[in-house]
Amino acid sequence: MIAASLIFVLFTVAGILISERVQTSEIAAEEGADVAEVGAHNGRVLRDGDFAVELAIFERGVPPEYRVWVTNKGKPLDPQLVDITVQLTRLGGKKERVGFEPDQDFLRGNTVIREPHSFVVMLEARYQGKKYQWEYESFEGRTRIEPEIAESMGITTAVAGPAILRETTKVYGRLVVDPVRIREVRARFDGTVDSVRVELGERVSRGQPIIGINSNENLKTYTINSPIEGVVLERNANPGEQTDGRNLIVIADDGALLAELEVFPATRSRIQRGDTVWLRPRGTEKIVEGVIRQIDPVIRPNQSSTIRVSLQAPAEGLASGMFVAGNIQVAEYQVALAVKRSALQSYRDFTVVYAQVGDQYEVRMLELGREGGEWVEVLGGLEPGTRYVSENSYVIKADIEKSGAAHHH
Missing domain, CATH: 2.40.30.170 (Efflux pump adaptor protein, beta barrel domain)
Incomplete structure (x- = not known):
């Protein structure tokens, strides 16, 4: 109940404090902003007078790729007549260039658009000697949290790199009690038990007198001392009984x-x-x-x-x-790249971590390998040296979901 209350308080504080968010979809817009036009191929339509370009990510049966359809005065143009290039700027400033080649009635991009599909898009088109250019934000799985707020929410980060995975089995x-630390006490010379000086469960020290025996050989009483420090596990003798070569006291070192x-x-x-x-x-x-x-x-x-x-x-x-x-x-395995198990979250159909660049956080879809202890091997989807959220990553996930993260193209 306490844990549930704490989580509720954290999410409440997050909802109040995290006021500045990055738009998480190229179609979703803040209240009052222009809504992007969606074309016949579910892509984003960019217009300049009569000239229009529809840019869409196509991923049905193929790795994600950009496709472009071009019209002029509402009529489809022969893709052979148009030159298109796209530049993508990802979080952190890394740029990727996409070229296009005609294919049937559209232009096909020559680069796989890797996940996440989150970047600033700059499209340049050339048609009949005229240059057209557009730039827009197409973000998903991204949010911004001020450093002070992140600290107050317990968001902890680590740097992805090599690790030693220790595989365990349950x-x-x-x-x-270790059997080599158990002592069975018997009489050296049989006789009659004269006295028993310890009780069952009593702690004894090494050399402490524990039992007196009246010997049958000389009718003299001798004392047996505890051979070790420990606890009396068994007391099998009482005054007046014959020893008969049996165990009288059993002592175990319970440590x-x-x-x-x-x-x-x-x-x-x-x-x-x-x-x-x-x-x-x-x-x-x-x-x-x-x-x-x-x-x-x-x-x-x-x-x-x-x-x-x-x-x-x-x-x-x-x-x-x-x-x-x-x-x-x-x-035990040495792997080139691993993240902490505590960092993993689910996003759409992926297992992800959240990369941090400054005060921005963005999803990274992972291909995972072996697991061992607190570490999970990363085979793809994350670059070595990436700083990622290692603890309390659910706060980032909740904020992105609250922002309305989408996956439209």
Whole structure:
């Protein structure tokens, strides 16, 4: 409930403070502005007297490309008679030039128009010795947020670049006392139990007297001391009983815990001794690092095997029997380009991040590869060195959606 209230407050503040936005569609316009004319091919119509050009992005069955239809006095012109060039200026000032060649009754652009289709468009046409020129904004998935507002909204950025991906697999199990730190106390010489000086669950120190035995050999009483520091797990003796070679007291070092985890064949084949494991005890937010110490060679009827994990730090606040969830590192990759998983958002049919240039933010459609830990490999759609929103990117998404982001051409 608290988290939901916080998100509501953030969006409310964003709605109040983010007052300056970049137009997100070449057709959508601010109130009172001229609405762009749409032509027969769902493109933008540009006019100069009787001469008119319709520019549209065509992407049905082909990679996105520009197509142009030209008319004069309302009648279609032979595309062979018109020379068209388009220059696109993207966020950050990068320019792309598009040339055109006649194709049937239109001119086809010679460059794939990559996503996002967000840029300043400058079109130049030459017909019968006369030059025509237009320039307009065609933005999508873009917004502007003042730096102070971005800071107050917790918007954090990072620079896209190489990263080490650590692939993990999920496993479950419980904590147990390390068996090498358990001591079973027996009488060296059988006899009668004279006294028991500890109770079940009591903590004892190394060398502390715990039980007295009256020996059958010399009828003298001798004392057995605790061999380790730990907790009494079992008390199997009471005064007056015979020892009979049995376990009288069992003491365990409860600070020496192992995790016993179940793994199945697909995971078992990918792990080995020495692999790193991150454990989260149930009901806590604590992360405990460990290392695989043993892989049980026996496969159980349910096809699982037990692996035993040594904890790398003292088991403060932990206890034997606690259930744990673990992540085992099964692979490590160095990739040339990656972004943080926390940066990813959905936009139309794409997974995206939001690039930052100054006080402007714009969508970047990604082709993703492998995932590992907090990182996701980027195969396409983002240039190395791009600054992107790594935390609270949902604020940018919400502002773009509130602005009416569209995808018209």
